[in-house]
Amino acid sequence: MRQHRTFPRLLGSLLLVAAAGISSVGAVPGGAGAAPDTAPAAVRPLGEVVPAPASVKPSGAPYALTPATRIRVDDDSREARRIGAYLAAVLRPSTGYALPVTDDDHGRGGIRLALGSRDRSLGDEGYRLESGIGGVTITARTPAGLFHGVQTLRQLLPATVEKDTRQAGPWRVPGGTITDSPRFGHRGAMLDVSRHFFTVDQVKLYIDQLALYKINKLHLHLSDDQGWRIAIDSWPRLATYGGSTQVGGGPGGHYTKAQYKEILAYAASRHLEVIPEIDMPGHTNAALASYAELNCDGIAPPLYTGTGVGFSSLCVPKAVTYDFVDDVVRELAALTPGRYLHIGGDEAHSTSHADYVAFMDRAQAVVAKYGKTVVGWHQLTGTTPAKGAVAQYWGLDGTGAAEKEQVAAAARNGTRLILSPADRIYLDMKYTKDTPLGLAWAGYVEVQRAYDWDPGAYLPGAPPSAIAGVEAPLWSETVSTSDHIEYMAFPRLPGVAELGWSPASTHDWDAYKVRLAAQGPRFEALGIDYYRSPQVPWPAE
Ligand code: TNX
Numbered sequence: 001m002r003q004h005r006t007f008p009r010l011l012g013s014l015l016l017v018a019a020a021g022i023s024s025v026g027a028v029p030g031g032a033g034a035a036p037d038t039a040p041a042a043v044r045p046l047g048e049v050v051p052a053p054a055s056v057k058p059s060g061a062p063y064a065l066t067p068a069t070r071i072r073v074d075d076d077s078r079e080a081r082r083i084g085a086y087l088a089a090v091l092r093p094s095t096g097y098a099l100p101v102t103d104d105d106h107g108r109g110g111i112r113l114a115l116g117s118r119d120r121s122l123g124d125e126g127y128r129l130e131s132g133i134g135g136v137t138i139t140a141r142t143p144a145g146l147f148h149g150v151q152t153l154r155q156l157l158p159a160t161v162e163k164d165t166r167q168a169g170p171w172r173v174p175g176g177t178i179t180d181s182p183r184f185g186h187r188g189a190m191l192d193v194s195r196h197f198f199t200v201d202q203v204k205l206y207i208d209q210l211a212l213y214k215i216n217k218l219h220l221h222l223s224d225d226q227g228w229r230i231a232i233d234s235w236p237r238l239a240t241y242g243g244s245t246q247v248g249g250g251p252g253g254h255y256t257k258a259q260y261k262e263i264l265a266y267a268a269s270r271h272l273e274v275i276p277e278i279d280m281p282g283h284t285n286a287a288l289a290s291y292a293e294l295n296c297d298g299i300a301p302p303l304y305t306g307t308g309v310g311f312s313s314l315c316v317p318k319a320v321t322y323d324f325v326d327d328v329v330r331e332l333a334a335l336t337p338g339r340y341l342h343i344g345g346d347e348a349h350s351t352s353h354a355d356y357v358a359f360m361d362r363a364q365a366v367v368a369k370y371g372k373t374v375v376g377w378h379q380l381t382g383t384t385p386a387k388g389a390v391a392q393y394w395g396l397d398g399t400g401a402a403e404k405e406q407v408a409a410a411a412r413n414g415t416r417l418i419l420s421p422a423d424r425i426y427l428d429m430k431y432t433k434d435t436p437l438g439l440a441w442a443g444y445v446e447v448q449r450a451y452d453w454d455p456g457a458y459l460p461g462a463p464p465s466a467i468a469g470v471e472a473p474l475w476s477e478t479v480s481t482s483d484h485i486e487y488m489a490f491p492r493l494p495g496v497a498e499l500g501w502s503p504a505s506t507h508d509w510d511a512y513k514v515r516l517a518a519q520g521p522r523f524e525a526l527g528i529d530y531y532r533s534p535q536v537p538w539p540a541e
Contacts, residue, residue, distance in 0.1 A: 046131075046174040048518050049155045050494045051214060051501035052511075053180040054126075060175035061133040065157075067097050070110040075103035079143035080115045082269070087111070087150050091157075096166040109135035113150070117141050125216070126181025129153060131173045144271040145181075148214050152178060155212075159521035184455065186418055186469030187500030188217035188275070189427075189493065194224035194286070195307070196246050196480040197253040204266050205482055209489070209528060211270035213497035218267050219275040219342060219471060225285035225304045225312055229254045230276070234327040235291065242286035242303075247477055249305040260335060268337070275375060276332055279344030280325070281351050281359045285312040293320050307477045310349030316359045325366050333370035340390065341367050346377035357383045364389065375418070381410035390416045390468060393459065396423040396442055401460075408461035416468040419455050425496050427474040427488045431531055437478045437488060447516070447533040451495035452509050472496040483529045490523055490530035491516055513537060 047056035071088055073080040084101035092099055117139045122128065127140040127149030138149035156174060160167040189210050191198065198206075207218060222230045228242035231254060243254030255263065267274050284294075285304045292300040296315040304312075314321050333341060343363050348356050360376070360383040367374040368386060375390040385391065393407055411417050422429070422442035429445040430438040456464045472493055479485060494516060499507075513536050520538045523530045532538055 043172045043174045044156055044158070044518070046156070046176045046178065048515055049152050049178075050512075050515050050519055051498035052503075052506040052515065053152065053178045054503050054506075055179040056176065057178075058174060058176035059132075062172040062174050063131050063133060063136050065091070065095060065097060065099075065111075065169075065171035065173075068110075069097060069099060070104075071099055071101045072110055072112045073101060073103055074113075074115055077115050080113045080146060083143060083146050083150055084113050086147075086269070087113070087153070090154060091161060091171075093164045094161045094167045095169065095171055111135065111153070112137040113146055114139045115141075115143065115146055121181070122179075123181040125185075125214075126179075127152070128180075129156075129178040131156070131177075132175050136173050144216070147211075147271045148180070151212055151214055152180065155519075155522070159518075159525045162522055162525035182214070182501045183503055184467065184469030184500045186217055186471065187215050187497055188219050188418065188469065188471030189215050189489070189496075190219035190221055190277075190420075190471055190473035191485070192221040192224070192428075192474060192476040192479075193229050194221055194227045194246075194279075195476040196248075196250070197227060197229060197243070198476075198482075198485075199253070200255065200259050200262055202482050202485070203263050206485055206489075207263075207267050207270050207272060209486070209526070210272060210493070210497075212522075212526075213494045214501050215493075215497050216272055217275055217471065218272045219277060219473070220263075221277045221279065221473075221475075223278045223286060224283045225309070226306075227252045227254075228286040228290065230260055230278075230332070231256050232328055232331050233257075234331065235324065237290040238287055238328075242290035245303050245305050246480075247305055247307055248480075250480075257335060264335070264337065273338040273340075274336070275338060275340045275342050276336060277342035277344055277375075278328055278332065279346065280363060281314040281316060281356065282310060282312055282346070282348035283344060284314050287314070287324070288312055291324070294318075294324060310347045313348060313350040313355075314359065316351065316355035321359075322362060322366075325363055326369075329363075329366045329372075330370055333367075333372050336372065339373050340375050341370075341372040342375040342392075343367060344377060345380050345383075346394070348379070353382075360384075378407050378417075381407050381415060385410055385413075385415045387414065388416075390418060392418040392420055392471065394420045394422050394426075394473070396421060398423075404459055405461060408459050411459070411462040411466035415466070417459065417462060417466050418468050418471050419458055420471045420473050421453070421458065423449075424453055425450055425470065425472040425492070425499075427472050427492055428477070428479060431492075431533065435531070437484055439475070439477060445492070447491055447495065447531075447535050448509055448513070450492040451499065451512060453499075454504060454507065455499055456504060470496055470500045486529040487531055490528050491519065491533060491536065494519060 043062045046058040071084040073084045088099045127145040140146040228238040231239045239254035246252040364386040378391045378393045
């Protein structure tokens, strides 16, 4: 098991700071047309970033961090200060520099984080990064934009900057200007915490990994047949009993409301919005086992620890079902600062079509009643999607034309789409037949296959404007540790992030695989256990 980096980390030894400074300052090139340099960590190309930035204009000399570098923020911005503190926490252990975060305007140079740009072209999440011999300035209209700019800055520094012990440097940022904003507003990752439970710390670790690639939504699949993972005060046995096991029969677990809020706060600090999912009316064995009255026959089934799907259903005709839905949605909505609440709706094979339609109508109304926007798996488009609803498409390239057209027709009617094609970006699919983890029902998904498609043109007949973005689900039937999460997500997840962020004009597998290869040493520095796909020209060890 590798040692993972978590935040906040210990500051590297200050005693070493002076020595580090002398060597790196001495190696700074003097101007444009940089001096020859034999150091291993030579300046990286300005555009060697994943996701590919919208515009990259290299120019001039690099900026080199020194022991005197300060992170300067506007004096009236708590948010910029917080992002400055985050950046400092990333950079301090490996550089050994003090990197004070300051709002003292008098100094110049260093790393400046500036909020409040009026440049509308940067949008809600964009940023501009300007780097030259005198310093680096990241400018954005919003804290999210500033945070994304900081992720780009991280990637422009040598991979060893990610380590949690002092490294040699030099710490140079290539000169030039990056102007960047995302193609799609929804760049998601889903984690199934039901089939196997993941602790708050495991979720936080994944959040940190997602943030590096500018993923901005974390969809948590909080309930399924094998486990109910969120405390609901009005139905306490859902979590205490329904959450007491998992696939394979292990002890499972659930989040108390306080723990769940801790996840939300951590995600917010990394500018990710959490979208909670309670999967209904199928995938509900954990709830049915916890409360006999939810079953049509009044008999609670046993807890389930296998990996089958499609065998459970809430009892659609019973009134108590809607008391349950109302209570759960009310409590979950009250916990949720974000706009969205996901109600599942997939694989309801034990619910008749008429019951399914009736149930989804009522459940959607409850979500609206508590002020949230509904998200559902794309079977929702076979019912009457509520106004503003979002459908998550999880079909395959080869899914029948009729099913695709049903989804496309809903999109033409105003339903927005999140694209999660299973044979492209299901992170639980095996890479090859030899992958030790994962499933293969949608086929094998190597790294190129996950990257090489266009979300804007994927679904025939769906207007490009209806595409909210992409999301990579990680179902956890076979995934039970952070190493497992990492092995399945990396390196496919950065490709999904790029599909969501980068302009279609940058899409090019041959160029992407080179930028992705450069992430290998960064994964290693971060302790991320990744699949060394033979499709990617990883640098030699
Ligand atoms: C399908 S995709 C499911 C999940 C499974 C997954 C495994 C979807 C909405 N439902 O219940 O975990 O396949 O890949």
